[in-house]
Amino acid sequence: MLEFISYLVNGISLGSVYAIIALGYTMVYGIAKMLNFAHGDVIMVGGFVVFSTMSGMGLPPVISVLISIVVCTALGMLIERIAYKPLRKASKLAVLITAIGVSYFLQNVALLIYGSNTKSFTSVVSIDPISLADGAVIISGETIVTIIACIVIMAGLTSFIKYSKSGRAMLAVSEDSGAAQLMGVNVNATIALTFAIGSGLAAVAGVLLCSSYPALTPYTGAMPGIKAFVAAVFGGIGSIPGAFVGGILLGVIEILGKAYISAQLADAIVFAVLVIVLLVKPTGLLGKQIQEKV
């Protein structure tokens, strides 16, 4: 039982990281209707920025993380401006392929700068672990920080979208960008803002992920990126609470699957759950059903 609890906590922690990444995926999908395959690689960039500034330049962790967020935010907006904006009206596939190109690009730039060797990432968290039930369950500082960060981000983002003008503009654009434009919403600025927020969150996710799993390579972001995408779809793509729920569930399923079923099959189990959920509910757990008008 105690063992189960500690797996569960680890699962929620990993799930929190997925949720934060999935938020970026889902926001971009909701607004630009595109699958941003490069999103996972922004995580990796976030990780490397912290690695460079903290381990390389000796800056304090908080400063490193802030720099990383700024860099990723700028990177996200830059990617949107250069690669995606010209394709606003192009076919979905064209945008998808471009996103894949951006993903390759980021990976290979990182490869050129840092090489393919695994870098050992120093955790940015310096909180002591909490030990429960006489040490039978130990919750690491990283876990605590990750879960708290996820909750804070979730709450912050929800209220931002609900109460701020830009947030409501995002909702309007995701509902109907043409109509939003006619009502005076600056669609381009709103899309740029979405990428900025999503990429900033990716930086946070990157730092948290690397703090818990301290191996950093140019490909670090790819698989979590895909998993977060799965989480977003799982929860219902385009839905912010969906990304949260999907992310947490995915993390829990992955860790429990690894612990109780098979370590090699953990990924397969995650994907199998996605398949089953979508077959039962084709728009994900919290996704909206859109009926085609005849």
Next chain:
Amino acid sequence: MALLEVKELGISFGGLRAVDDFHLTIEEGQLYGLIGPNGAGKTTVFNLLTGVYKPTDGYILLDGENITGKKTIEINQHGIARTFQNIRLFGDLTVRDNVKAGLHNHYKYSALTGILRLPKYYKVEKEMDERAMELLKVFDLDKEADYKASNLPYGKQRKLEIARALATDPKLLLLDEPAAGMNPNETQELMNTIRFVRDEFHMTILLIEHDMKLVSGICEQLTVLNFGQILTEGETSVVLNDPKVITAYLGE
């Protein structure tokens, strides 16, 4: 026996009763009109008749056969074909292939025959081509047979949709606002075409239309829908002069 007999047909979307207690009897060879203000539920009736929506109540008999709740493709095979309010062509296919797609269930060969190019492939394809060109000629589209359907001008797209529907060899043809977006000349030409189709193909036609000139010009019988319910029905000239109908269209 009537060709189409609909009784007590109804459908609810959530709490909304889109169509309620709808009935309709169409005799073979009739040109029947379904009219009513926007949002009255006319297209919903078409969607119920063609199986796009499953009715919550009532039944639909086509030629004495119960087709209530059947799938769209089954209903088409039973003999109902339709056009759409917002034209739905196979945009990237040629005009000819649009019609040939309509012939799909009448000229058959297996996928393997097609891949291996067995003699039957050539024979059936040739028959299909001939039949398709015949239909296109009726609608004066034969010269555009090799155009991409999406490149046709609007009026011709509407005609191609009718040709494609006829290719499925239906007993009953449903036309959803065939004159929408047409100028008076085009509408006049369309009226002639519809009459021609009825006479030449011995077709029974049910159409939705807002253009009163077309309705009064070709429809023999009318049913008027308002807020999902039948307001009135009967002979065209009588119905169109009914004060209730005029009020429904123009408001109080």
Next chain:
Amino acid sequence: MKMKALSKNTRSNLITYGMVVTAYVVMEILLKAGMVSSLLRGLLVPLCMYVILAVSLNLVVGISGELSLGHAGFMCVGAFSSALFSLCMKEAVPAGALRFFLAILIGAAAGALFGFLIGVPVLRLRGDYLAIVTLAFGEIIKNVVNIIFLGRDVNGFHISIEDAFSLNMEPGGEVLINGPQGITGTPQDSSFFIGIVLILITLFVVINMVNSRTGRAIMAIRDNRIAAESVGINVTKYKLLAFTVSASLAGVAGVLYAHNLSTLAAQPKNFGYNMSIMILVFVVLGGIGNIRGSIIAAVVLTLLPEMLRSLNDYRMLMYAVVLIATMIFTSSPGGQAFRERYSLKALIGRKNQEKEA
């Protein structure tokens, strides 16, 4: 008019076949003349494999209009089933050609079977949901293959998902599939010639299918599902048919792959989603629905990183830049305007105008 259209179509297809045959003849001449680097020689069979994969994926993405990101999974199925067959039949059927022929049939059948089984549930989904679920299935296949241990001894076959020891084989038993290490000792039956023959067969199947009643139905569904249903076309049946045929051909590509290497193991690199995405890139860059384009894109994009080898570490970066630039150039309004203004046709047209003036 009709005859002209027919011949135009046929001519285009003949050009496609001719292109493949010409490429083969030229390559053979260069090979005989010893003018081909060993690097390129090693790429010949993979090139054929990529072409088959791209053409077959185009059937789903271009002709059927469904975004599939799990093509590598079907290739994986074809590779493992056929490699296992060849390994088991090494003694029973010593004739390489016959054994390989049967292996190809097995790979195609296995691909088709999985395509069908996965297609039934998956094709109910639409758009991006379908994409992610196909990706998921591809990953599941790769993961599951990695935990299979299969051995054979005097008592017959033993299977386990733990490790090779749990097979509990009699002494002298042989491990056929060794989990993550996969299959070792597959006869290397693949050759450039067979690769080309398989490309031609793939083309034959795909082109003839597209230009038939079946293809028309598939494309009608792609263009407008609701209208296709309204004229009595069975949407599920034809989507599934396209998906299954495509998966079957991917299985054939897997056979080619498996019999080109002595060791076959399922890794993210060869059977992961990255491979599926790479094939999708071929299809999109070659032009959605354009079969000949798929072939050219598969060849060019496979050779491109190799040709850029002198750039060393920068080559994949260049590849990424080329990819992004191509998409912006071909699909953005600015790029399209540029192309219209400076295309060969426009330039010639302008010259003629100047002449006339």
